[in-house]
């Protein structure tokens with residue numbers, strides 16, 4: 001009976017699709033005319049400005065980012081969009097603490113010996129620093145993999161203690177832990193599990209391959225930049241600190257304990273390791289702060305009200321991160337990380353879409369977001385999802401615009417540096433195939449009707465790092481919101497000073513921006529609300 005009912009529903013849905021497609025074009029004539037006004041020269045002009053040396057890559061926060069925001073806001077005002085930030089303005093601020101360790105006093109005291117941070121002990125992540133004399137609990141590799149019956153924390157109480165584990169990059173031998181970005185599917189890392197069980201921090205018995213990099217590692221991890229209040233996400237910085245121990249510190253810590261320091265250091269990587277136990281000695285951890293500075297970065301947010309008196313309460317969000325990944329290393333005598341493709345291209349594309357959408361409004365409302373801090377931890381979009389200017393339940397779908405400016409020559413054997421880039425007239429599509437048959441069908445239809453871009457679904461799979469995480473789509477997915485993304489792929493200039501405007505393809509940008517205009521329109525103007533109609537992949541962490 002149940003099966004038959006399902007078949008009937010499917011049949012009914014199929015009929016609806018047929019009727020809809022017989023209803024004529026998705027884009028109204030004014031909508032199509034508006035999309036046609038998105039032009040390669042204007043996109044090129046805007047990208048050249050946003051990615052100019054003057055703006056220095058638009059780091060978060062920085063004068064260059066502020067200047068880029070001013071540029072956008074002037075244009076949004078001119079186009080008649082409604083401010084949707086704080087207090088009637090276009091800027092949506094959030095608090096961010098920049099916390100720095102006092103390295104002159106930070107360290108670990110084991111018995112009579114002191115191990116200073118930056119010398120015998122290295123910070124891996126600062127976390128919310130804690131100080132005090134506390135017990136230590138050894139947990140081997142520290143992983144928790146419920147499906148395999150692996151629980152490193154079984155039988156020990158780590159509450160208020162420091163957890164001692166081998167690492168930071170070991171996994172149990174013979175157990176494949178599939179990791180997509182910062183998400184470990186079906187497994188919890190030692191830091192996540194230690195924090196969950198109330199430990200105050202993690203000490204790593206540093207593996208040999210990491211000790212080789214000690215000169216780089218010892219000065220790392222001494223700054224923490226995170227939102228206040230923190231917004232839960234797989235992208236959030238761990239709340240507890242973790243530290244790497246030198247071999248000398250490991251031996252001092254394990255002297256006179258059940259597990260000898262020499263044996264611990266010589267254990268094969270991945271195990272088998274000794275059983276978990278609580279050490280007899282306590283240690284004193286000092287992580288005093290030199291300073292904490294409150295920063296106020298912001299997103300640029302604009303709203304376009306829909307035309308339908310009922311449907312205008314529903315919203316499609318469209319975002320492009322305005323910030324760039326600004327490095328400190330000079331490459332080929334160039335110290336400015338212009339971040340042209342990533343993501344002046346998406347920012348300019350989104351500006352064009354917003355300006356033209358304002359001339360032909362769909363039934364539902366649209367919120368346009370140029371977010372900040374994407375490259376440093378998705379700060380801006382996490383904050384937007386936490387505190388949207390509309391009820392979160394009103395968000396029908398989220399469209400993500402990240403890197404839309406590249407193309408490669410249409411040759412059989414593409415050059416090494418552009419293998420990941422699409423051909424002109426081709427774009428990677430992320431999200432709808434996995435999450436929504438309705439959205440996929442709608443996009444296929446409007447694309448066939450208008451731009452006829454080749455939709456490449458190679459990364460539209462749950463095991464692709466481009467599906468989840470790595471982009472602003474993550475925080476929306478974590479809250480069960482349909483996400484649709486487009487990009488033209490990664491290349492040799494990615495996150496380097498050579499990501500400059502002159503390397504981009506304005507014709508490609510025009511085509512992708514017009515496609516995205518048509519997709520946003522299709523979703524915002526659809527008679528029925530579309531949404532997720534497929535099971536949410538298990539690899540997506542949920543933060544309701």
Ligand SMILES: [Zn+2]
Pocket residue numbers: 321342343374402403
């Ligand atoms: Zn990006």
